[in-house]
Amino acid sequence: MKYDFLIVGAGLFGAVFAEQAVKKGYRCLVIDRRDHIAGNIYTEEIEGIQVHRYGAHIFHTSDRKIWNYINQFAEFNNYINSPIAVYKNETYNLPFNMNTFSRMWNIRTPQEAKDIIASQIAELHITDPKNLEEQALSLAGRDVYEKLIKGYTEKQWGRPCTELPSFIIKRLPFRFTYNNNYFNDRYQGIPIGGYTAIAAKMLQGCEIRTNTDYFTFIRENPDVADRIVFTGMIDEYFGYRLGALQYRSVRFETEVLDTDNYQGNAVVNYTDRDVLYTRIIEHKHFEFGTQPKTVISREYSSEWRVGMEPYYPVNNEENNALYRKYRELADREKNVIFGGRLGQYRYYDMDKVIAAAMEAADAAL
Ligand code: FAD
Structure with a gap:
């Protein structure tokens, strides 16, 4: 049987595209090399608890259209993300807000916090930050940087902050209110029953094959579909011929x-x-x-090395330039739509990936 679309990747981008296509009567085959659907938003039940296998996922958006869309597939609870930071034996609220500052300096008012931060910044005399350390110090002052930014950032990037470029931190989300809600978005929550159930509902009406790698599959079935939606890594699609994105x-x-x-x-x-x-x-x-x-x-x-699970694109100048070259190749590829976080080499929150998939579907269907 020939399909209208072969959708590579049963993650959120692939699932939304498939849902839109099936609704309009297109026949879709969805394949994924993993042994499950839902991509990185996959949740599995362990001890009656929905476990986020590829990292914690909190749905948040300010886009009412996207919120209404996702609510067709699940009911959301009223979870509000309010992380805690532990530094040695000290515990702080995040994001940086009056709860954080009052614990750090034993103060109460926003003005006191602003004065301390301003005086710590002034003491350092940093006018032209040359690396991430100087940039963060010039924005946050010594205490917040040393206790809450330095170690975490160094672990995230595997390098000292003095060796990281300053552009990684453009600004710091300081809040001078006692508000621990991490996100500023209007809508937020966790789907009751987990994210995998959302992907399963979106994929209703498609044929799904897990444990199926595109590159082997397409060699054996070159004429399986008229068009392809590819949500895997763009550089892998082209056999890393220009080099690997990091x-x-x-x-x-x-x-x-x-x-x-x-x-x-x-x-x-x-x-x-x-x-x-x-x-x-x-x-x-x-x-x-x-x-x-x-x-x-x-x-x-x-x-990350080739063959490992890629999580965060390293969007420095070098990688972005390499991506643009792959993008030129992709634009010349007939009947293939590249989408999602790996196909477009960018970090996408879930609401943004849904919007991008809907846009791609609108253009293609
Ligand atoms: P994916 O989910 O990765 O789907 C791509 C699929 O393609 C995968 O299943 C993969 O196996 C498959 N595939 C790849 N290559 C092939 C191939 N050759 N053959 C067959 N199949 C293939 N967003 C939020 O909004 N809130 C959060 O709290 C949040 N937390 C996050 C935490 C972490 C650690 C990370 C990394 C991301 C987080 N995100 C969050 C972002 C969210 O994960 C993404 O927006 C979303 O998963 C992207 O979906 P996707 O379909 O583009 O990619």
């Missing part, structure tokens, strides 16, 4: 613990360099779980 990867160590509450919060960042992981996620707190056990994931940031 990523950062993340390693997760997931454990079931025989306690009902390990850390009292879904997301705890470890900002001290001596603690090797960057965060511990306690999944049940995303859904206000009351199970007798708990599941935690320690996240370790790591260097």
